[in-house]
Structure formats: C-alpha cells, structure tokens
Amino acid sequence: MKVILKEDVKNIGQKNEVVEVADGHARNYLLPKGLAVKATDSQLSKLKQKKQARKRKKQQELNEAQKKADKLEDKVFEVSVKAGETGKLFGSVTTNDIADVIEDETGVKIDKRKVELDDNIKTLGTKKVTINLHKDVTAMVKIKVVEA
Template sequence: MMKVILLTEVKKLGKKGDVVEVAEGYGRNYLIAKGLAVEATEGKLKELKEQKEARDRRKEKELMEARALAEKIKSIEVVLYGKCGENGKLFGAITSKDIADALEGAHKIKIDKRKIELKENIKALGVYPVDIKLHPEVSTRLKVVVKEEGRG
C-alpha cells in the first residue's frame, strides 16, 4: 500500500487534494503515470497543508468582506427612474442589470447582476425589497425605489 495526493477528482476514490491509500501498483502504474496523483512524500504533504491554509485564509477574508458589504448595502436605498403610463406601469422594466448599474453609479458598490435575486423584472412604480446574495453564507436586502421619470 502507498499514500498518494490526488491532483484531480478520481471517481470512487476522492476529490482533488485528498490523501488516499491505494495499492502500490494502482498508484504507480495508473494514478501517477496518468498524472492524476503524486506520491504523498513529506514535502508534498507540507505543501498541500500550506495550500489548504492559504485557501482557508482567502475564504475567511472573502466571508468577512461580504459581511461588511452586506451591512453597508442594508442601509442603502437605490432610486431608479422610468417612463410610465397613467396607471403607474412602466414602459419597459427595471432589471437586475439596471439595479447593479445604479448601485455602482450612486454608491460606488460594484455587484455582479447575477448576485441580485430579482424573481421577475420590476414593471411598476413603487418600493421593492431586493435580495442580494454576496457569498454562499451571506445575503442582504436592498431597498429599490422606482419613481416616474421627470417627477422625482
């Protein structure tokens, strides 16, 4: 038996970065020969541990930044203007891209439009709570106010 570090996901064996114990022939003649794994030497294990720690630190930093941004967004109100008919229905619609552009323009906060969870485009005047998923663990709500163009 020998220990190897997987360089890619191997079906029924493990994910990238996993240290697994396999038969020596399978390890040397298949996994290492095909570039799917490397032998788990002391140096390689140390390198893997350092990479994992760096990845964990980066993930923690991203989480902290997302939480700080969520707090900032929670207190913001974005105002958008659109042309509308007599009944308050907009000609056209307000999309997640419009919201992202307004957020960047007015508040210098750049958010990918795909993170803005708009169930359907906004088609009428009013105030709308819009959810934004900043991180797998962090979501916040933005207040979007849609007013008629020219009236303020």
Template sequence: MEVILREDVEKVGAGGEVVDVADGYARNFLFPRGLAEKATKAKIQEVKAAQKAKEKAKAENREAAQAQAEKLESEKFEIAVKAGEEGRLFGSVSTHDIADKVEAAGYEIDRKKIDLDENIKDLGAHKVTVKLFEDIAAEITVNVVAKEEE
C-alpha cells in the same frame, strides 16, 4: 498508497486532498490521467500550507462580504424609468439596471448574483436579494419611480 489529488475525483475526494487509495487504482487510473500524484512529506506540507492560505483568504472574504452586506442593507437605491398610467413601466427594471445603480453608488457586485425571479414591471419599493458570499446575502431596497418628462 497515499496520493494528492490534483482534481476532484468522484467517490475518492476533492482536489488538493491527501487520500489513501489502492496501489493499482493509483498506478492504472489516477497517475496516467494526471488526476493525482504520489504523496511525499514535502508535497503534503505544501498542500497543508496551501489549504491554510486558502482558509485564511476565505475568512477574509467572508468578513468583507458581511461588512458589505450591512452597508448595502442600510441604503436605498432609486431607479427612474418611464412609466404609464397606473404605475406600469414601459419596459422593465432588470438585474443589469440594478447592478449599474448599485455600482454607481460605489459597491462592487456581480449582476449574476442578484436574485430576481422576474424583472420589475411596477413602480414602488421592491426588496431584492444580492448573494455576496456562500451563505451571506443582503436584501436591498430598490425604489422604482416614474421619470419626469421633459
């Protein structure tokens, strides 16, 4: 029996897929739990149209992420913080600080997508990776400088 999965089902398929399963499995497991619905020609056409729209949106997002990555890599971001002697910071520069600085420059990024093993604790230039899309990442330069005392 052909069914359209509403959700991911382990060892069967992903949500939105049209799969062929045993009649009893569909009637006794998938349908009662709301995991699938019977595949009709009209519903299969709907699923195909939705998949095309999803693929088109994904392609557009990929292009936008690629363009944003190129722009981000060409810029340098400077963060001024209080520092002691020998270039050690009082505190540290976190992903939150980096995200704020990048957003202030006009880019929209999620701080959870900034790949920073541990907070920056030294002055100087640091390379930081920002994941923008599934396989697209930008390596930005964050220059940490000492804040001038007033």
C-alpha cells in the same frame, strides 16, 4: 502506498486528498497519468500550505462580502424610468439596472446575477430586493421606482 490525488479519481477520492492505494495501481496508473503524486513529507507540507491559503482566502471573501452588506443594508435606491398614466412602466427595471444604480450611488460593484428578483419590476413604487453577496451573506435593499 499513500498518494496525494491531483484530480478527482472515481472510486478512489477527491482532488487534494491523501489516500492509500495498492502499490501496483499507484505505480502503473495514478503516477504515470499524472493523477497523483507520492505522499512524501515535502508533498504533504505543500498540501497543508495550500489548504491554509485556501481557508484564508475564503475568510477574506466572507469579510469583504460582510463589509459590502453593511454598506448596503436597509438603503433605498431610486430608479427613474418613464411610465404611463396608470403607473405602468414603459419596459421594466431589471437586475442589471438595479446593480448599476447601486454601483453609481455607493461605489459597491455587484454582479447582476447576485440580485434576487422574482420578476422584472414593471410598476411604480417601492420593492424589497435581496442581494446575495456570498453564500452566507445577503443584504436587503429597497428599490424605489419613480417616474422620470
């Protein structure tokens, strides 16, 4: 019997996958537990529509990330902080600070977890920072740390 899995089922398949299983297994286990539905023409067409919608959504997310990257690429963002005489900061510039500065200057909202920083910036100067906007899209920006 052909069924469409509603959830991942060990040793059978992944969610939204059409699989062939024994009739007894489908009738006695998969269907009563709500793990699968019979693969009728209407169910298969619904599955196809879901896959197309998911594909469109992923493409739209990729396009939005690319637009954000184009806005941010090769820009210099200035962060003002208090520093000592040797150029060492009182505190540090974190990913949260960088995300806030980018949002203030460009209006592009970025999650602080998307900012790739080896360690918090603790000295004055300019540093290159990578921002992961999507799994396929990254943007390089420069963060210029100046004394306030």
